[in-house]
Amino acid sequence: xxxxxxxxxxxxxxxxxxxxxxxxxxxxxxxxxxxxxxxxxxxxxxxxxxxxxxxxxxxxxxxxxxxxxxxxxxxxxxxxxxxxxxxxxxxxxxxxxxxxxxxxxxxxxxxxxxxxxxxxxxxxxxxxxxxxxxxxxxxxxxxxxxxxxxxxxxxxxxxxxxxxxxxxxxxxxxxxxxxxxxxxxxxxxxxxxxxxxxxxxxxxxxxxxxxxxxxxxxxxxxxxxxxxxxxxxxxxxxxxxxxxxxxxxxxxxxxxxxxxxxxxxxxxxxxxxxxxxxxxxxxxxxxxxxxxxxxxxxxxxxxxxxxxxxxxxxxxxxxxxxxxxxxxxxxxxxxxxxxxxxxxxxxxxxxxxxxxxxxxxxxxxxxxxxxxxxxxxxxxxxxxxxxxxxxxxxxxxxxxxxxxxxxxxxxxxxxxxxxxxxxxxxxxxxxxxxxxxxxxxxxxxxxxxxxxxxxxxxxxxxxxxxxxxxxxxxxxxxxxxxxxxxxxxxxxxxxxxxxxxxxxxxxxxxxxxxxxxxxxxxxxxxxxxxxxxxxxxxxxxxxxxxxxxxxxxxxxxxxxx
DNA sequence: GCCGTTTTCGGCCCGACTGTTTTCAGTCG
Numbered sequence: 001x002x003x004x005x006x007x008x009x010x011x012x013x014x015x016x017x018x019x020x021x022x023x024x025x026x027x028x029x030x031x032x033x034x035x036x037x038x039x040x041x042x043x044x045x046x047x048x049x050x051x052x053x054x055x056x057x058x059x060x061x062x063x064x065x066x067x068x069x070x071x072x073x074x075x076x077x078x079x080x081x082x083x084x085x086x087x088x089x090x091x092x093x094x095x096x097x098x099x100x101x102x103x104x105x106x107x108x109x110x111x112x113x114x115x116x117x118x119x120x121x122x123x124x125x126x127x128x129x130x131x132x133x134x135x136x137x138x139x140x141x142x143x144x145x146x147x148x149x150x151x152x153x154x155x156x157x158x159x160x161x162x163x164x165x166x167x168x169x170x171x172x173x174x175x176x177x178x179x180x181x182x183x184x185x186x187x188x189x190x191x192x193x194x195x196x197x198x199x200x201x202x203x204x205x206x207x208x209x210x211x212x213x214x215x216x217x218x219x220x221x222x223x224x225x226x227x228x229x230x231x232x233x234x235x236x237x238x239x240x241x242x243x244x245x246x247x248x249x250x251x252x253x254x255x256x257x258x259x260x261x262x263x264x265x266x267x268x269x270x271x272x273x274x275x276x277x278x279x280x281x282x283x284x285x286x287x288x289x290x291x292x293x294x295x296x297x298x299x300x301x302x303x304x305x306x307x308x309x310x311x312x313x314x315x316x317x318x319x320x321x322x323x324x325x326x327x328x329x330x331x332x333x334x335x336x337x338x339x340x341x342x343x344x345x346x347x348x349x350x351x352x353x354x355x356x357x358x359x360x361x362x363x364x365x366x367x368x369x370x371x372x373x374x375x376x377x378x379x380x381x382x383x384x385x386x387x388x389x390x391x392x393x394x395x396x397x398x399x400x401x402x403x404x405x406x407x408x409x410x411x412x413x414x415x416x417x418x419x420x421x422x423x424x425x426x427x428x429x430x431x432x433x434x435x436x437x438x439x440x441x442x443x444x445x446x447x448x449x450x451x452x453x454x455x456x457x458x459x460x461x462x463x464x465x466x467x468x469x470x471x472x473x474x475x476x477x478x479x480x481x482x483x484x485x486x487x488x489x490x491x492x493x494x495x496x497x498x499x500x501x502x503x504x505x506x507x508x509x510x511x512x513x514x515x516x517x518x519x520x521x522x523x524x525x526x527x528x529x530x531x532x533x534x535x536x537x538x539x540x541x542x543x544x545x546x547x548x549x550x551x552x553x554x555x556x557x558x559x560x561x
Numbered sequence: 562g563c564c565g566t567t568t569t570c571g572g573c574c575c576g577a578c579t580g581t582t583t584t585c586a587g588t589c590g
Contacts, residue, residue, distance in 0.1 A: 009573055013562035046563050084579095086588050119581055127579095336574090366575055367590060428590070429577070 002087035003072055020044035032057050073100040083131040092117055106132050141179040142225050144529055145492035150225055151183055161198050163191020170244035176299045176532035178495040182226040184244045192231035199229045236268045238283035243267035249303035257291055299535040318535045321528055323547040326355035329515030335360040336368035338520040347521040349394040354550045357422045359399035362411040373416035380419040395550055397421040401455055406430045408444020417450035426455035435469035446478045453513055456489040456496040480509040485545055488514040490530025502537020513546045
């Protein structure tokens with residue numbers, strides 16, 4: 001509809017309806033056939049969308065969609081994923097140059113045919129070529145939450161089978177990588193043959209790629225995530241978990257180590273070179289133990305020092321999800337969140353937290369209705385009273401996610417910031433500047449005594465946008481110096497900052513917070529991905545400030561102010 | 562296309578940046 005230049009508000013209605021259906025607790029499809037529940041009772045669904053839904057339920061498509069697909073090839077939608085091209089450009093490229101695919105687009109850029117079109121030039125051609133490279137780089141990968149949900153769905157499904165005793169995910173998902181290329185599932189139990197059959201019959205299997213006696217591969221859902229299921233005897237479960245968890249580099253190093261010890265390691269077990277007698281296979285602990293190593297948490301298995309640490313009994317005691325006592329970055333309806341302070345607080349209390357910080361946007365984010373100074377001061381006062389009344393059963397920190405302006409100043413004046421308990425400084429615009437300027441900009445925020453945390457420090461959006469350039473070492477050093485913490489943003493689209501940067505910052509003495517940046521109560525559950533990311537950065541409980549009990553966190557924040 | 566009413570039309574988050582303009586359209590967040 002955007003490419004066809006239809007009315008923007010109408011387009012938004014479709015988007016709103018889609019999001020209403022997604023977040024509706026009941027099945028909207030079930031409502032269609034129901035007497036007492038009407039789909040039009042769902043806010044965002046009116047008469048028009050209701051009839052679309054009926055048509056959709058009846059035949060899997062609807063007239064308007066069919067007509068648009070006659071006019072524009074479905075592959076044109078892929079072009080919208082190229083940064084810098086919007087619907088107007090995609091329409092122009094299609095109508096003038098018949099460009100319908102990313103390959104077409106790349107060719108046209110290289111032949112400088114884009115510059116012939118109105119409002120397009122060589123700068124755009126260069127930008128599009130860079131975007132295509134970034135897009136290809138991330139194609140075929142999936143965000144961790146999508147992989148996790150798929151793993152959970154399929155595990156539950158497989159465990160319903162008699163003869164299946166245990167289903168576990170391995171691979172990069174188990175290592176907690178921020179994106180995964182495919183999903184590895186391992187199952188044990190007597191019913192291997194039927195299990196594989198059952199697996200390939202899941203209603204959301206899009207394509208069966210392979211199916212043998214021990215292993216089957218499918219593409220799952222329309223997204224096409226490849227899932228491999230291996231069935232194996234319980235006796236080699238540990239060896240298989242070790243082998244299929246990887247990483248490849250970690251496993252190569254382990255196998256080299258095994259050879260030096262006169263052993264050989266494969267997915268069936270660790271065995272003696274001469275004679276082939278198996279010395280360990282049932283558990284990972286035994287395998288690592290026989291190799292003279294402490295068991296290594298999957299998140300560390302990247303061959304980046306973990307084997308040496310395991311040898312010297314110097315592995316860190318990694319942070320765990322249960323260590324988290326609060327969430328220090330969340331939005332409400334005051335800006336671009338979907339729930340109220342009270343609703344967020346209730347969910348957080350149910351999650352067992354002691355405290356949360358409400359951190360809505362500041363006024364520079366006009367699109368989100370960001371808070372100005374007057375609203376900030378009123379909000380701080382409101383939270384102070386809420387805490388005094390104690391009615392919410394959880395401590396609230398009054399906070400803000402305040403924009404860091406291009407010149408390094410904060411979007412709100414210091415007296416407004418000082419009225420709050422907790423200030424996150426974040427970059428949301430002007431990301432396309434040189435490294436030196438961005439570094440100075442961030443240093444400006446770090447030197448502001450009201451700033452407690454730098455939010456999503458690199459600004460990356462996974463599979464969509466690279467980090468903006470800046471001198472991370474200098475920023476980490478400044479944070480350590482000024483006592484400003486770095487955020488591990490647990491949103492699956494960000495996971496920012498991540499493993500290697502965390503280790504670098506920790507080495508400089510930086511402390512961290514792990515926060516979900518929740519815009520909806522259900523996002524509070526993303527904390528697990530933040531914790532896994534922190535573990536990949538070798539963080540312990542002592543590194544993470546929102547593992548502190550409330551009184552200690554309060555005094556830390558007070559000292560900073 | 563939805564919603565709410567000042568109830569059957571009119572409003573619907575909008576500012577900044579970029580690259581192309583010769584006064585601004587397109588994209589992004």
